[in-house]
Amino acid sequence: MSDQTSSNIVDQAVLHFTLGEEQKAETLLLNYTNLHPQDLDAWRALSEIRLARKDMCGAEQACRKALSINGDDLASTVSLARILVAQGDKEGAEEASAKARILGWKDELAQEGDNP
Numbered sequence: 001m002s003d004q005t006s007s008n009i010v011d012q013a014v015l016h017f018t019l020g021e022e023q024k025a026e027t028l029l030l031n032y033t034n035l036h037p038q039d040l041d042a043w044r045a046l047s048e049i050r051l052a053r054k055d056m057c058g059a060e061q062a063c064r065k066a067l068s069i070n071g072d073d074l075a076s077t078v079s080l081a082r083i084l085v086a087q088g089d090k091e092g093a094e095e096a097s098a099k100a101r102i103l104g105w106k107d108e109l110a111q112e113g114d115n116p
Helices: 006-018 022-035 040-052 056-069 074-086 090-114
Strands: none
Touching: 006 022, 006 040, 022 040, 040 056, 040 074, 056 074, 074 090
């Protein structure tokens, strides 16, 4: 599996998940992240699959791992807010949501700067 790219693995996992093969999708991503522990996309996908499966603890762990790789990742920050809302952590969700808004604004400003 080490010769496969992150994009291929994530695409395969999404396909398995879409086909109702949730455990297969999760196992594929877990095996991949064991070999590539710094792969942001794979951790993001694992977090989303676990969230959809209502595995809130697992979703939060995967999401926090993604954020440990890139603390300014907008998608992971939004996911963390969603996970914390589902867990009833209002304060944590508000903090993550506020950070997501700031990251979103930074992204918008950067895009505006690229298009004079």
